[in-house]
Amino acid sequence: MGRIARIDLTKREVKVQELTEELVKLYIGGRGWGAKLLWDEVPRGVDPLSPQNKVVVATGPLTGVYFPSTGKTTLCSKSPLTGSYGDSNVGGRFGVELKQAGFDALIIEGVSDKPVYILVDDGRVSIEKADHLWSMGSIEVEEELKKELKDRYASCLTIGPAGENLVHFACVTSDYGRQAGRTGIGAVLGSKRVKAIVARGFRDIPIFNVDALLQVAQKAFRYCFNSEAQKMWIKQGTMQLILWSNENSALPTRNMSEAVYEGAHKISGDVMESEVKVGNHGCFCCAMPCGQITKVRRGRFAGVFVEGPEYETAAMIGSNCALNGIDEVVKLNRLCDELGLDTISTGSVVAFAIECRRKGLLKGVEADYGDVDGVIKLIEDIAYKRGVGKLLAQGTKKVAEQLGGEALKIAMQVKGLEISAYESRAAPAMALAYGTCDIGAHHNRAWAITYDIKVGRSLYTPDKAKWVVYLQHVRSLFDMLTCCRLPWVELSLPLELYEELYRAVTGMDYKLEDLLKAAERVYNLTRCLWLREYPHMDRSWDYPPPRWFEEPLPSGPFKGVKLDKQEYTKLLLEYYRVRGWDELGRPTRKKLEELELGFVVSELKRLGVDLK
Amino acid sequence: MHTEKCAACGVCELTCALRHFKVNNPKKSMIRVEVHFSSEVLANIPKVCGVCPDPPCVKACPTGALRFNGRWIEVNEDKCTLCKMCAEACPNGSIFFHPEVKRPLICDLCLGDPECVKMCPMGALEYRGH
Structure with missing residues (x-):
C-alpha cells in the first residue's frame, strides 16, 4: 500500500500516512482520491482561497508504469472559479518523480506566512523558503529551481504571477510547458503562498507482476507504433483539430458568437508545422508524443518559443479573439504560460471583455478582436489585477453577475467554468457534456462532439445521453488510473488492455466493469460535492449559456442552427434517468447505496437536501 | 542519435x-x-555511451573495473569502488549512478x-x- 504526505503549511509540519484500503479499492487513484479526500476534509462553505481549502496532488496506480502514456498527475481542490469541486490533470513527469520519491499523493493544507516551495526529495518532504522565487514566471522559476538543486531530472509544479495574485483561473505548470490548466488551482496554491512543488526520487515503482506488465506493454506499444494516426499525432498533436473544428462548425470564434473562423488556416496545425515547429516534447512513457515545441522565426515576435500551442490554446486565444496568425498565438501562449494563466479561460474572458466593450456593457477595456497588442495588455492587466483586469480576474460568471443584463447571455461558461474550445450550437451531445461536466464546462469528461458528427448534428435522441454518461465514466477513469486517455481516444487502443495492465500492476482482479463502476461512484460523489456546497442546485445549473439557445449560428454549414431548449431539456432528463438521478439532477438514495456512497445521504439531509 | x-x-x-x-x-x-x-x-x-575510440573512462578507472571489449564497455562490479572517476572522464556525461546499484550504469x-x-x-x- 502506498503513502500520502500531508503538508500543513500553517504548522510547518509534514505527516506521512498510509493510503487506506477504502481509497485504493473504491476510489482507484487520481481524482477519485481527490474527490473523497475533499468530501472528508473540506467542509461546506469554505472559501476556496482560505487556509481551510486543500489541494490534493495525486498520482494513480498506472502513473509511471511501462505502458503508453502514463505520465499524468491530477490536482484537485475546491475551485475559486466555481466554488465547488475542481480538478485538472497535467502531463509530464511530476507524478513519476513523486512516486519514485515514495509518495502516491500529497495533501497541502493551511497557509504559509511567507513564500515557500515544497521539496519532495526521495522519501523526505520539506518546506523551503521561496522569497527569492516569488514574482517569477512559471517557466523561469522551474529553470531557477533546477539550477539551485543542480538536478535537471527533478520535476516541478509551479505557479506564475497570476497564481500569486489569486486570479481565479490561474493554472499550475509542469515541465516547462504542461499545465493543470482548469479550475484555478494555481490561485489556491498562491493563496497558500506555495510557489512550487519539486519532486525527485530514485525508488522502484512497485509492480505486482513484471512479466505480465512486459507482456501487456509490448502489445500496447506495438499497437501504437503500427497506427497511422500515431504519426499524425506526433506531427501536429492536437493542432490538427483546428481545421477539423472549423470544417465542422465548432471552432469558437469571437466569443463563441460564431463557429467558423475565416482565419483558421493562419492558426492551423499545418501552419504550425511548417512555420514554427522545432521539435516534440512527450509526457513520460508516451508512445505518441504530441507536445509541440515551437519558436517564432521572423517578425516582431521572432525568438519567442513555447511548448505548444495546443488546439485549445490556438482556438480560445486564436480564433476566439480573432488573432491574425500562428506567431501571435505562440506569443500569447508563452505569455499565458509564464504568467500562469489557463489559456482556455483566459481566451474566453478576453473575448467576453471585448464583446462587452463593443456592446457598451463594460468600461476600461481597450482591446479589440484581432488587436494583439491590446490583448497582450489586457492579459497582463488580468494577471497583475490592474484596472479592469482586477474585475476580469474573477472569470466570466462573476463579472457577468456584476454587470447583469446581456452580459449574462454572452458569458460563455457553465457553473462558473469557461467553456473549452467546442462551439456546440449544432452539437447537442457536446452541449449536454458541457452542461453536465462535474467541474464546469470542460470537454475532458466527455468529448461527445464526434458522436454528434457521427449520428446527426441536430438530433436529440436518447442514445446521445447514454453516450455522454458512458464517456464521463471511461474518460474520468483515465484521470483516476492517472494516465493519458489519448491512446484510447485517438488510436483506439483497446480498453481491455487497461484491465490486463491494472491486474499486472496491482494484483487486484478488477474487471473493466469494476473500474467503470468506480468511475461512476466518483462521478456521483462529485455531484454530491456540488449539492453539499449548493443545496438549492437544480436542473437549471446544467444548461449551457443562453447564447446557444437564443442566437442562431450566423454563418457556415450550420447557419441558422441553435440549441432547442425543449429538446435539450428532454435530453437532460434522459441523462438523469440513465444516471439514476431524479428530475432535479440529484442522485437517488438507491443509486448512492448501490455505489457504496450511503454516507453522503445523511450529511445532505442535514442541509435540507432530502434525496429520493 | x-x-x-x-x-x-x-x-x-x-x-x-x-x-x-x-x-x-x-x-x-x-x-x-x-x-x-x-x-x-x-x-x-x-x-x-557513444563508445569513444580509446575510452577515457577505462583509462580513468583506478581499479581496472572497466574494460573495452571492442564493442561496449564491460563493468566488473567486484572491482568497482564507486569512486565515479569514470563519470568524470566521460566526455558526454553518459555514465550514471543509482544509490541501489553498486556499479556505474554504462x-x-x-x-x-x-x-x-x-x-x-x-x-x-x-x-x-x-
Whole structure:
C-alpha cells in the first residue's frame, strides 16, 4: 500500500500516512482520491482561497508504469472559479518523480506566512523558503529551481504571477510547458503562498507482476507504433483539430458568437508545422508524443518559443479573439504560460471583455478582436489585477453577475467554468457534456462532439445521453488510473488492455466493469460535492449559456442552427434517468447505496437536501 | 542519435531499466534524456555511451573495473569502488549512478541488440553496429 504526505503549511509540519484500503479499492487513484479526500476534509462553505481549502496532488496506480502514456498527475481542490469541486490533470513527469520519491499523493493544507516551495526529495518532504522565487514566471522559476538543486531530472509544479495574485483561473505548470490548466488551482496554491512543488526520487515503482506488465506493454506499444494516426499525432498533436473544428462548425470564434473562423488556416496545425515547429516534447512513457515545441522565426515576435500551442490554446486565444496568425498565438501562449494563466479561460474572458466593450456593457477595456497588442495588455492587466483586469480576474460568471443584463447571455461558461474550445450550437451531445461536466464546462469528461458528427448534428435522441454518461465514466477513469486517455481516444487502443495492465500492476482482479463502476461512484460523489456546497442546485445549473439557445449560428454549414431548449431539456432528463438521478439532477438514495456512497445521504439531509 | 527527433518521453529509460534490472525504474537506466528549455539550448538530449575510440573512462578507472571489449564497455562490479572517476572522464556525461546499484550504469548495447532503439516512438535512436 502506498503513502500520502500531508503538508500543513500553517504548522510547518509534514505527516506521512498510509493510503487506506477504502481509497485504493473504491476510489482507484487520481481524482477519485481527490474527490473523497475533499468530501472528508473540506467542509461546506469554505472559501476556496482560505487556509481551510486543500489541494490534493495525486498520482494513480498506472502513473509511471511501462505502458503508453502514463505520465499524468491530477490536482484537485475546491475551485475559486466555481466554488465547488475542481480538478485538472497535467502531463509530464511530476507524478513519476513523486512516486519514485515514495509518495502516491500529497495533501497541502493551511497557509504559509511567507513564500515557500515544497521539496519532495526521495522519501523526505520539506518546506523551503521561496522569497527569492516569488514574482517569477512559471517557466523561469522551474529553470531557477533546477539550477539551485543542480538536478535537471527533478520535476516541478509551479505557479506564475497570476497564481500569486489569486486570479481565479490561474493554472499550475509542469515541465516547462504542461499545465493543470482548469479550475484555478494555481490561485489556491498562491493563496497558500506555495510557489512550487519539486519532486525527485530514485525508488522502484512497485509492480505486482513484471512479466505480465512486459507482456501487456509490448502489445500496447506495438499497437501504437503500427497506427497511422500515431504519426499524425506526433506531427501536429492536437493542432490538427483546428481545421477539423472549423470544417465542422465548432471552432469558437469571437466569443463563441460564431463557429467558423475565416482565419483558421493562419492558426492551423499545418501552419504550425511548417512555420514554427522545432521539435516534440512527450509526457513520460508516451508512445505518441504530441507536445509541440515551437519558436517564432521572423517578425516582431521572432525568438519567442513555447511548448505548444495546443488546439485549445490556438482556438480560445486564436480564433476566439480573432488573432491574425500562428506567431501571435505562440506569443500569447508563452505569455499565458509564464504568467500562469489557463489559456482556455483566459481566451474566453478576453473575448467576453471585448464583446462587452463593443456592446457598451463594460468600461476600461481597450482591446479589440484581432488587436494583439491590446490583448497582450489586457492579459497582463488580468494577471497583475490592474484596472479592469482586477474585475476580469474573477472569470466570466462573476463579472457577468456584476454587470447583469446581456452580459449574462454572452458569458460563455457553465457553473462558473469557461467553456473549452467546442462551439456546440449544432452539437447537442457536446452541449449536454458541457452542461453536465462535474467541474464546469470542460470537454475532458466527455468529448461527445464526434458522436454528434457521427449520428446527426441536430438530433436529440436518447442514445446521445447514454453516450455522454458512458464517456464521463471511461474518460474520468483515465484521470483516476492517472494516465493519458489519448491512446484510447485517438488510436483506439483497446480498453481491455487497461484491465490486463491494472491486474499486472496491482494484483487486484478488477474487471473493466469494476473500474467503470468506480468511475461512476466518483462521478456521483462529485455531484454530491456540488449539492453539499449548493443545496438549492437544480436542473437549471446544467444548461449551457443562453447564447446557444437564443442566437442562431450566423454563418457556415450550420447557419441558422441553435440549441432547442425543449429538446435539450428532454435530453437532460434522459441523462438523469440513465444516471439514476431524479428530475432535479440529484442522485437517488438507491443509486448512492448501490455505489457504496450511503454516507453522503445523511450529511445532505442535514442541509435540507432530502434525496429520493 | 538523432537529437532533433527526441521527445524526452523516456520510453528508452524504462525499457533499459526493465531489460537490465527487471524493475520499473527509469533512474536505473543506462540511457537518460536531458531536457533543456532556454533560448540558449532548446532541445531534448539523449545521453548514452557513444563508445569513444580509446575510452577515457577505462583509462580513468583506478581499479581496472572497466574494460573495452571492442564493442561496449564491460563493468566488473567486484572491482568497482564507486569512486565515479569514470563519470568524470566521460566526455558526454553518459555514465550514471543509482544509490541501489553498486556499479556505474554504462550502456552495454543489450549485448549487441539494443532494446531502446526498437522502442523509441520518435525514431531518434539508431544502432549502426560496428
